[in-house]
Amino acid sequence: MAGEIPDLHAEVRTGTGKGAARQARREGYVPGIVYGGGADPLPININYNTLLKRLKQGRFLSTLFNLKVEGQEDVRVICRNVQRDVVKDLPTHLDLMRLRRTSRINLFIHVDFINHEQAPGLKRGGTLTVVRPEVELEVTAGDIPDHITVDLSGRNIGDVIHISDVELPEGVKPTIDRNFVIANITAPSGLRSADAEEGAEAE
Numbered sequence: 235m236a237g238e239i240p241d242l243h244a245e246v247r248t249g250t251g252k253g254a255a256r257q258a259r260r261e262g263y264v265p266g267i268v269y270g271g272g273a274d275p276l277p278i279n280i281n282y283n284t285l286l287k288r289l290k291q292g293r294f295l296s297t298l299f300n301l302k303v304e305g306q307e308d309v310r311v312i313c314r315n316v317q318r319d320v321v322k323d324l325p326t327h328l329d330l331m332r333l334r335r336t337s338r339i340n341l342f343i344h345v346d347f348i349n350h351e352q353a354p355g356l357k358r359g360g361t362l363t364v365v366r367p368e369v370e371l372e373v374t375a376g377d378i379p380d381h382i383t384v385d386l387s388g389r390n391i392g393d394v395i396h397i398s399d400v401e402l403p404e405g406v407k408p409t410i411d412r413n414f415v416i417a418n419i420t421a422p423s424g425l426r427s428a429d430a431e432e433g434a435e436a437e
Contacts, residue, residue: 239310239378242299243284244268246306247277255327264325268301268311271332278303278330285325289316296341296370298378301330310375312339335376340409342368344381345400345416355391359422362386366416369397370409379403384416394418 247254247265254277255265263279288294294313301311310333317327333339345367350356369382382400389395395417397408408414 239298239300242280242288242301242311244278244280244301244303246303247279250277259326264328266328266330268309268330268332271309271334273332276303276306280328282325285328289325293342296339298333298339298341298375299330309333310335333375335374337375338372339375340370340372341378343371343373343379343406344368345384346381347384347386347417349385349387353386353389353419355389355393355419356386358391360391360419361422362417363420364417366414369416371402372407372409374405377403377405379406382406386419389419391419391421 244266245263247258249257258265258279259282261279262282264282264285266278266280268276268278294316297312299311299313301309311330312333313328314331315329316325318324319326345364347362347364350362353360353362356362371379371382373379382402384395384400394415396413396415397410398413400416402408
């Protein structure tokens with residue numbers, strides 16, 4: 235099921251209020267708070283450079299993390315808010331929410347394409363054009379699929395693969411109601427240009 239959940243390391247922040255938060259920033263940390271999950275809120279500090287790197291990787295607000303704080307049990311969290319400096323757009327504070335295994339959350343899940351060799355369209359030189367290499371799905375925190383699978387068997391040139399064509403794991407559903415496109419098989423460029431020429435002659 236779930237792939238490796240990335241670790242997020244933090245330290246307990248001693249002291250609360252603006253003074254402690256300013257002190258944390260001066261020392262190269264971003265202050266934050268961990269809440270929810272039936273436990274008391276926990277003030278934390280996260281290394282500024284580590285957090286910035288994570289933010290630049292994208293999808294930070296929809297990534298499940300394993301929060302590691304010395305002296306505390308590891309806990310699964312998802313970021314609910316990152317406050318940023320209005321001028322520099324750099325992180326100044328973050329809110330992390332603890333998740334129970336039964337919590338429902340939205341995450342981006344990787345799409346895996348299989349049986350390329352059994353797709354007539356690809357054998358004829360067609361190209362698999364992936365529109366969504368990841369799909370946002372509503373999942374249960376304790377049972378997150380590592381990926382969803384698209385079977386290309388029997389697919390021909392011109393075929394379009396929608397989310398409804400994919401068998402999703404039990405309890406998993408798309409966050410978007412419409413039947414969106416995941417991928418399609420397009421004709422090779424030579425075939426496309428030949429078709430275009432034929433069309434032009436017909437006109």
